Amino acid sequence: MSTHISDATSGAHEEIGHSEAGVEQKHLGEKSADWVDGRLGVYNLAKANLRKIFPDHWSFMLGEICLYSFIIIILTGVYLTLFFNPSMGEVVYHGTYTPLQGIKMSEAYKSALDISFDVRGGLLIRQIHHWAAIVFVAAMLVHMMRVFFTGAFRKPREINWLFGFLLLFLGMFDGFMGYSLPDDLLSGTGIRFMEGAILSVPLVGTYLQMFLYGGQFPGNDIIPRFFTIHVLLIPGIMLGLLVAHLILVFYHKHTQFAGPGRTEKNVVGMPLMPVYMAKAGGFFFLVFGVIAFVSAIASVNPIWEYGPYRPDQVSTDAQPDWYMGFSEGLIRIMPGWEIRAWGHTLELGVFIPLVIFGLMFVVIAIYPFLEGWITGDKREHHILDRPRNAPVRTGLGVAWIAEYIILLVGGGNDLFATHLHLSIDAITWACRVLFFVGPVIAFMVTKRWCMGLQRRDKDKILHGRETGTIKRLPHGEFIEVHAQLPQEELFRLTAHEQSAPAELPAAVDENGVKRKIGSITKLRAKLSAGYFGPQSQIAKPTAEEHAEITSGHGHH
Ligand code: HEM
Numbered sequence: 001m002s003t004h005i006s007d008a009t010s011g012a013h014e015e016i017g018h019s020e021a022g023v024e025q026k027h028l029g030e031k032s033a034d035w036v037d038g039r040l041g042v043y044n045l046a047k048a049n050l051r052k053i054f055p056d057h058w059s060f061m062l063g064e065i066c067l068y069s070f071i072i073i074i075l076t077g078v079y080l081t082l083f084f085n086p087s088m089g090e091v092v093y094h095g096t097y098t099p100l101q102g103i104k105m106s107e108a109y110k111s112a113l114d115i116s117f118d119v120r121g122g123l124l125i126r127q128i129h130h131w132a133a134i135v136f137v138a139a140m141l142v143h144m145m146r147v148f149f150t151g152a153f154r155k156p157r158e159i160n161w162l163f164g165f166l167l168l169f170l171g172m173f174d175g176f177m178g179y180s181l182p183d184d185l186l187s188g189t190g191i192r193f194m195e196g197a198i199l200s201v202p203l204v205g206t207y208l209q210m211f212l213y214g215g216q217f218p219g220n221d222i223i224p225r226f227f228t229i230h231v232l233l234i235p236g237i238m239l240g241l242l243v244a245h246l247i248l249v250f251y252h253k254h255t256q257f258a259g260p261g262r263t264e265k266n267v268v269g270m271p272l273m274p275v276y277m278a279k280a281g282g283f284f285f286l287v288f289g290v291i292a293f294v295s296a297i298a299s300v301n302p303i304w305e306y307g308p309y310r311p312d313q314v315s316t317d318a319q320p321d322w323y324m325g326f327s328e329g330l331i332r333i334m335p336g337w338e339i340r341a342w343g344h345t346l347e348l349g350v351f352i353p354l355v356i357f358g359l360m361f362v363v364i365a366i367y368p369f370l371e372g373w374i375t376g377d378k379r380e381h382h383i384l385d386r387p388r389n390a391p392v393r394t395g396l397g398v399a400w401i402a403e404y405i406i407l408l409v410g411g412g413n414d415l416f417a418t419h420l421h422l423s424i425d426a427i428t429w430a431c432r433v434l435f436f437v438g439p440v441i442a443f444m445v446t447k448r449w450c451m452g453l454q455r456r457d458k459d460k461i462l463h464g465r466e467t468g469t470i471k472r473l474p475h476g477e478f479i480e481v482h483a484q485l486p487q488e489e490l491f492r493l494t495a496h497e498q499s500a501p502a503e504l505p506a507a508v509d510e511n512g513v514k515r516k517i518g519s520i521t522k523l524r525a526k527l528s529a530g531y532f533g534p535q536s537q538i539a540k541p542t543a544e545e546h547a548e549i550t551s552g553h554g555h556h
């Protein structure tokens with residue numbers, strides 16, 4: 001306790017402060033902790049959170065990979081800003097890389113070359129930044145799939161799904177802006193692609209383009225503008241969203257898979273401190289190590305090979321980073337339709353893909369709300385679904401992935417053509433057809449597969465697991481011995497709920513008057529029947545069925 005307070009408040013000092021003697025006996029660590037607690041109240045915070053229980057499952061580490069790769073991106077990004085010069089001013093190159101000696105280029109490109117060849121550790125840091133971005137988006141997509149396929153987005157986590165969705169969306173865009181920064185031929189091709197998409201927007205396209213690029217393409221402003229957006233605006237928003245995302249994970253508590261002792265009202269697992277702190281700390285270094293190792297041995301974006309951007313040149317094998325490839329696919333497989341009227345051109349060949357691009361994101365964002373509406377389920381869910389027990393959702397997820405992959409192939413149609421010696425037109429046409437048919441097939445196959453797995457579960461519950469042991473009965477018949485499942489397994493396989501589809505209100509009301517049923521209500525009932533009807537769930541065996549089969553006669 002500071003002495004001057006005690007002097008000023010003489011009598012009160014005993015009651016508010018600790019005694020001087022008490023302070024002396026404390027360790028330095030304890031004293032500092034007291035000091036911090038006095039100002040920030042950390043004891044209560046720590047007591048409430050450090051022993052918080054988290055359930056364990058390998059798939060819950062995917063969110064962590066997102067977090068760690070994001071941290072790596074920020075660390076390496078800050079180093080890059082020390083040397084990167086986001087200017088489109090022209091200079092002549094006289095650096096270490098001889099093939100480009102004497103070539104005119106932008107200061108941005110020159111500084112990116114300098115980072116690669118002259119700055120100590122520069123190339124490795126650039127590579128780590130780029131590889132971490134690739135891993136980051138991949139981890140986000142897989143984490144999202146985990147959340148999607150297990151139904152972890154259901155009430156109360158819909159808002160956290162939205163936060164996550166925004167992180168994915170912003171992360172992809174920030175990656176796009178990042179690889180636009182070095183101003184090499186590939187960057188410029190990407191920026192040109194984006195200009196085309198903006199220009200295709202009816203009515204406001206040209207204004208938007210002028211506003212963003214500060215004049216005709218490419219102008220002098222786009223790189224400095226992208227730079228501010230890339231290093232400050234988007235990462236700043238993402239950091240805020242990320243903190244909110246993690247606070248909500250804490251607040252809602254983590255979901256868990258069904259198992260004995262696990263209910264909708266508890267969480268079974270290990271405490272954050274020390275178990276998860278140690279695991280997470282170690283895992284961070286593992287992720288960092290793997291990304292650094294890959295960056296050290298696998299070249300990504302060798303900008304010196306492409307040369308500086310010149311609007312009159314187009315990079316022949318321009319390929320965006322994998323996560324943006326689907327937008328390229330949308331454009332490449334779309335026929336070049338356009339409508340000319342009253343002196344204006346409506347570029348449908350670009351505008352329609354742009355709209356579909358937006359829709360693919362919107363579908364992700366609203367899915368939890370859509371499913372909530374269809375199923376009419378207003379309860380909280382903390383126990384995860386096994387994907388097979390939600391065949392429609394699982395089918396939709398796989399259909400989305402199939403569409404994404406088809407578009408990715410469409411986006412690399414030139415590479416597939418040259419590497420597989422196929423005609424580029426054949427690939428484009430195959431992608432056009434598959435764009436419509438592929439997701440439907442994926443949906444149907446997945447749904448049937450899920451139903452098959454549900455049937456298999458039912459079979460296992462009633463008849464046990466096949467042991468592979470063949471027994472010959474006295475009268476000569478051969479049978480395979482089935483082993484009863486352990487109780488935990490029986491619990492796990494039967495823990496899921498099976499809801500009934502929402503029913504339409506009776507056709508006549510209580511007064512015998514014909515009720516008007518709106519088409520939306522009808523649609524909802526149909527969709528609900530799709531989710532919960534007999535084509536989507538195999539009825540779980542009842543306890544009686546189980547008892548009857550497993551009791552008495554030598555079941556097999
Ligand atoms: C910067 C990107 C992201 C980071 C760092 C991040 C981090 C995390 C972490 C650490 C968890 C808890 C552990 C786990 O379940 O994996 C989590 C849970 C969750 N995340 Fe993310 N996430 C990100 C992006 C996303 C995306 C793209 C979505 C979905 C669109 C999403 C939706 C969720 C949901 C709904 C939960 C709660 C899951 C549960 O309790 O089972 N997150 N996130």
Ligand code: HEM
Binds near residue numbers: 230
């Ligand atoms: C989600 C966040 C981010 C993603 C996905 C991302 C991604 C990228 C990518 C793919 C590149 C191209 C690298 C290359 O040349 O091969 C890049 C460049 C760059 N990034 Fe980031 N970045 C992110 C955040 C940041 C942050 C927070 C900073 C700075 C504080 C930063 C600074 C830079 C700089 C200076 C460059 C240009 C240097 C160069 O290309 O060599 N980035 N970024």
